[in-house]
Amino acid sequence: MTKPKVLISDKMDPNAERILKERGCDVDVITGKTPEELKAIIGQYDGLAIRSATKVTQEIIDAATNLKVIGRAGIGVDNVDIPYASAKGIVVMNTPFGNSITTAEHAIAMIMALARQIPEANARTQAGEWPKNGFMGVEVTGKTLGLIGAGNIGSIVASRALGLRMKVIAYDPFLTEERAVEMGVEKVDLEALVTRADFITLHTPLTDETRNILSRERLEKTKTGVRIVNCARGGLIDEAALKDMLDSGQVAGAALDVFAVEPAKESPLFGSPNFICTPHLGASTTEAQVNVALQVAEQIADFLVTGGITNALNVPSLSAEEAPKLKPYMALAESLGSLVGQLAHGSLPKISIEVEGAAAHLNQKPITAAVLSGLMKHHSQSVNMVNAPFLARERGMEVREIRNEREGVYHTLVRVTVATSLGDRSVAGSLFGAGAPRLVEIFGIGIEADLDGHMLYIVNEDAPGFIGRIGSLLGEAGINIGTFHLGRRDAGGEAVVLLSVDQAIPQDVVDQACKLQGVKTVKALTF
Structure with missing residues (x-):
């Protein structure tokens, strides 16, 4: 019986290749290919394992005449044309929970960096200054953290924040009173959250409903001196409005790991007072990269060898008879x-x-x-x-x-x-x-x-x-x-x-x- 062939087209932890081989697949690791080069070879593979670099477009899918499954090591699948893959009968999977802790910890790190102005203090100290009197931070203890999105990552952030003795209020359309009590947070509506929170952190996907969820109107309603963190998805905050609020002092600080347009080579926010940014590092830890690589390899192998479907975005878990x-x-x-x-x-x-x-x-x-x-x-x-x-x-x-x-x-x-x-x-x-x-x-x-x-x-x-x-x-x-x-x-x-x-x-x-x-x-x- 011919073994299914899998292509790993993006840099990934080597354990992914090992697991695929152990479970009965032939594997090629070929990274850094241009779209034309990928089109020339993709037709021979049954499975494709990717991260964010490979763009699986209609042209790639048309060339992938034997492809049965695409596995994304990570959450976001913006680089895959899912409707077209579905029309071609290709299963698209992701690993939605492999980097939850890592992303939550990055959000907490951003909160602490904002509270104590660490990046700017570090830069000026290394420049030969000693600006001891130039930085007056705030404690997070006793402050109210407003959580927009109380799912897997949001709940981890809440747990860590409670450990820092913060009060946590949360808005999530699917959060029940019982679950809020279990998490140790207060369930509130969005308008109450923006007016009460000392810190606001976002942990929701980008949809038509959540786009610019922190709009200019809502930012204007925030408590003066609020600090805002976004390690979720670009587009959740009106960036132009946030710039104005930082300049006026309505928002005391903002920390973004994600931007509406990425890579963010330029942004109206760059140079704003008390603004911190990182280049989409939420999932960038050794542990997270290992976790998502292991998970995507296991899922692809299970599907190609046994027919099992896990974390698929376009098909349900079903047996062939049902x-x-x-x-x-x-x-x-x-x-x-x-x-x-x-x-x-x-x-x-x-x-x-x-x-x-x-x-x-x-x-x-x-x-x-x-x-x-x-x-x-x-x-x-x-x-x-x-x-x-x-x-x-x-x-x-x-x-x-x-x-x-x-x-x-x-x-x-x-x-x-x-x-x-x-x-x-x-x-x-x-x-x-x-x-x-x-x-x-x-x-x-x-x-x-x-x-x-x-x-x-x-x-x-x-x-x-x-x-x-x-x-x-x-x-x-x-x-x-x-x-x-x-x-x-x-x-x-x-x-x-x-x-x-x-x-x-x-x-x-x-x-x-x-x-x-x-x-x-x-x-x-x-x-």
């Missing part, structure tokens, strides 16, 4: 989770996934994982059906699975129910025709709709003329309606409208829709 049956259910489940995630406000401490009828005879774990993946994907690009259950447990979410073999109105049904401040809210879907997923109920109102592309969700009073008003509004905005789905509790009561449209709906159009007569809620959705 996959064809579960695929349409997982598409349905992910859409239902995405719908709940986009409509819910605040944290979701409890969620139940119920399968009924034909669905009750299937493996429910992938269905549950798909719901959780859909629920959290709008807050994290790295969430997938493999790591979603772990992330839910990490945030203290209580996930309940219910199996009901009776057949109701629909021969098969998946229902997702979440606990909110207003009580339990549920959505349900079924499979129509040749396994086509369809929403059949939303918050107790029957409605049949496809969940796909760009949509507009509206809750309104059931009254004559509304359909015309919303149609006119969208028409005037140049937005074409694809489908129109309507459900209501009873005549003249509360109604739900789901519109599919041909393009993303601008916020100003959503704002105008909110002002229409009888409208209670409007939300733009994306699937």
